[in-house]
Amino acid sequence: MMISNREKSVLKLLSERLHSFLTIHDIAQTLGISSRTVHREMKGVEQTLNDFHLTLSRVPKLGLRIEGSPEDIDAFVQSLNEQHTIDLSDEERKVIILYNLIQSRDPVKLYSLANEIGSSTHTLNKIIEQLEDDLVTYELSIERKRGEGLILEGDEANKRQLLAKIMLEKLDSDSVYSVVEDHFVYHTLNEKHLQGIVDIDRLFNVERLLMDELGTLPYTLTEASYLTLTIHIVLAIERIKQDGHVEIEPDILNELMPTDEFLVSERLTSVLSNIYDLTFNHSEIAFITMHLRGARRRHESTYDNSEIHEQHVNALIDYVENQGFEFKDTEALFKGLNLHLEPAINRLEANIETYNPLTEMIETYDKDLFKAVSTGLKIVFSEYHFPKSEVAYIALHFGGMLKEKHRRSLHVLVVCSSGIGTSRILSNRLKQHFSEITQTTEVSVSHLKSIDLSNYDGMISTVAVDTKYPHITVNPLLPESDAENVKYFLNLQPGIVNERYNTVSEQPLSYKDYDHTVSFIEDSLSLIQNMVIEEKKVTQLERYLAQTLSKHQVIEDEGPFIERLNQRIALQGFALTDYPIAIPHLSDELIKKPQLIITQLTKPLTLKTVDQQAQQVNWLVSMFIPKNSEQGQLMSEVSSLITEHLDDIDQLLNDRVLIENTLKSFFLNKLKQKLMKTE
Incomplete structure (x- = not known):
């Protein structure tokens, strides 16, 4: 079975409460979604239960409960725990559809494609309709052959361009890659589907080889350009293995061959040919060369632009200024544009459209500036057509140099x-x-x-x-x-x-606030005085926290607490990506008083990060408060302190005095506000 993350969360909640009822409201509150959303999931939930010979019992005023034989329930729970969820966006589905169509030389059946993306043929047809605008831009079309299926018609180079473009959109929006010291770090939940499109090991291998070869060029590339080039080269390897080759016109090929980028591409493809046992012809090398020449570059540069080119850049700046915009440093603006426009024009000449994830935001927010830049490009560079993605990149240069009219708060x-x-x-x-x-x-x-x-x-x-x-x-x-x-x-x-943010009025504390203020003082002092700092071997996070909280009379029953904590972990992990620390935290009615626990682990513990990736941690900073407790702000001060010291976390967490003083300082300031009742 294939189910969504949200459906799995609902089923998991129901399976954990087999002997009690759950209302729609309970499920919505636990998962942090609306009741309407839970209702929408119920059809899929019931269908999944039916597959295991189970039913969803609905009792008015009580709620929902799974019904069935113990054997069927056990089989269902085991399958649910092993189940990999699928939550594909339309963009992800587009990538999978295009990849399957590009890979196949024969028509692909509709039902086969629908099964591949986990949807109905009706949904598949709607997604294909959404693809049509992109296909027209790249001079491609999906032809329907009666009785046979769908086939993608068009030039090989255009097929690769489109697939790479949509892949980059997916990769960017899902943060599949992060850049650490110029290297891409892979961390996606949809690994199964991405690996079907591109071999992850090959992607990393090509990226390393690419960086080795690019050192001879007189400029360096942006991180995004490394990713774009890597994707294009990996796709080229895939296509050549299937006898899909690009064709470059002889005059363009002759123009590219004397360039530094062509020599780099030759060396790179020579290494790749030996590794992957294939041959890159001159057209394939030229195809990589065009992408390399069109790649966006970092700030430094050792090459000179022509005088005519520089005149065009100055003319563009003059035009935008004449539309009413003022810039704080026109010299820096000129340098940035001068550096950007050469590879941009190379992209336009090679018919390469680069992906810009901020295009829509820039066009919407900087509407007047975007329009001025777009019009200026049409006038100054009349022989070229700049697509919106390129206009947005150029508008970024202008926007970064605008004089500030006022500072927003x-x-x-x-x-x-x-x-x-x-x-x-x-x-x-x-x-x-x-x-x-x-x-x-x-x-x-x-x-x-x-x-x-x-x-x-x-x-x-x-x-x-x-x-x-x-x-x-x-x-x-x-x-x-x-x-x-x-x-x-x-x-x-x-x-x-x-x-209201700029004016402060003070009112004396009234007698009716006495109990509330005294309660705040008692809870805050208790939190600071009863903070637990210990060194311990922990093999199971939930059991350790439950036992520790029970020992300090923070919770009464370990079972329900562990259940609630597991629900929280299912939504979002506690470990901080790239740092050896996790911050388990929970605000719940099961918690009777605030408790802060700082644990140095004698042996690293593997936990999930906020984006559900496995990571080893050496420290736990665990924070628990009753529902709606004011001590949430006090706990947040600990989180703030940790954020400021992530790079020297061992030194911080070994300093109990510093942590206590931070809490005391915040408590005193908060108490002062309460006594003066500042609003």
Whole structure:
């Protein structure tokens, strides 16, 4: 069976409560989704249960429960635990459809393609319709042969271009690659489907060989260009193995052969030929050369542009300035454009359209600037047609040099599963990256529906949220690609901060607030004084935390706590990607009082990261608070402190005094606000 991640989560909850009922509301709250979304999943849930001779019992006012024989239930639970989920986006499905059509020389049956992407033939036909615009751009078409199936018609080079373009869209949107010291790190959940399209080991091998050969060029490439070139070369290897070759016109070939890039491509393909036992003809080498000449480059450059080219760049800047835009450093703008436009023109001449993940955001937010740049390019470089992706890249250069008219002050809502831990880490990263973000509020997914979202300038989440309110989902450590997306997302928001953020009025504390304030003091002091710091061997995280919390009278029953913690882990892991630390955290009614536990592991423990990848950790910083507890903010200070010291985490966590003083300082400031009742 093939099921979605969300359907598996619903089934897992039901299978863990075989002797009790769960309401739709209970499921929605636990998974952090809406009740309507749960209702939509029920049809698939019941069908899956039917496959195991089980039924979904519905009892009014009680809820839902799985019914069936013990044997059938055991078989179902075992299968569910072993089940790999499939949650393909339309873009992923497009990649798989195109790959199958490109791979096959014969027509492909509709039902075969539908099965490959895990959908009905009706859904398949809708996705194929969505592909038509892309196909026209690349002079390709899908022909339907009655009784035989579908076949992709068009030039081999165009087929590769289109497949690479959609693959890059998928790779970027799913963060399949991150760049660490110029090398791509693979971390995807859809490994089965990506490996069907491109061999991961081959991708890494080609990438390493490519970097070795490019050292002789007088310029270096951006990380994105490394990825793009690698994808194109790997696709070329796949196609040559199946006797699919590109054809380059003789005059273009003759023009490319004397270039440095052609020599690099020759050396590279010579090595690849020996490794993969195939032959690259001159057209294939020229095809790689065109991509290399069109690759985007880093800031440094040792080559000179022609005087005519420089005149064109100056003319473009003059045109955009005449449209009412002012730039703070036109010399730096000229250098950036001068460096960018040569490979851009090479791409246009080779009919290569580069992928730009920010095109839509730039066109929407910088609408006037985008239009000015687009018109300027048509006038100054009239012999070329710049597609939107290229215009967006060039508009980025202009946008980065615009004089600031005013400094925005933003209040951002930051969402994670529990409202503590990862949300505070993300808040801290956001403030470090963007001076405009002067205030953040951290909340859990389950609290979203009770919040007036109009009070915020944007919502940024570490997990998927089921809301129509504009938001963006990012990794809590905010890698460079996510930071760039946040930059444009925030600019889409209304944005001018309300006066409520700039004015402070003080009111004395009233007698009715006495109990509430005293309770806050007692809980905060208890948290600081009862902090647990220990060195321990841990083999099972859930059992260790349950036993420790039970020992300190934080929870009453270990079983329900372990169940709730496992549900939390299923939504999002606790380990921080690329760092030897995990931050287990939970806010729940099962927790009777706040508890902070810092554990140095005597033996590394393998846990899931926030994006569900396995990683070894040496430290646990575990934070648990009752539902709706004010100590969530106190715990968040620990997360903030950790974020600031990720590179020297061993030194920090061995310093109990520093951690205690951080908590005490925050507590005193918070208490002062309460006593003055600052609003």
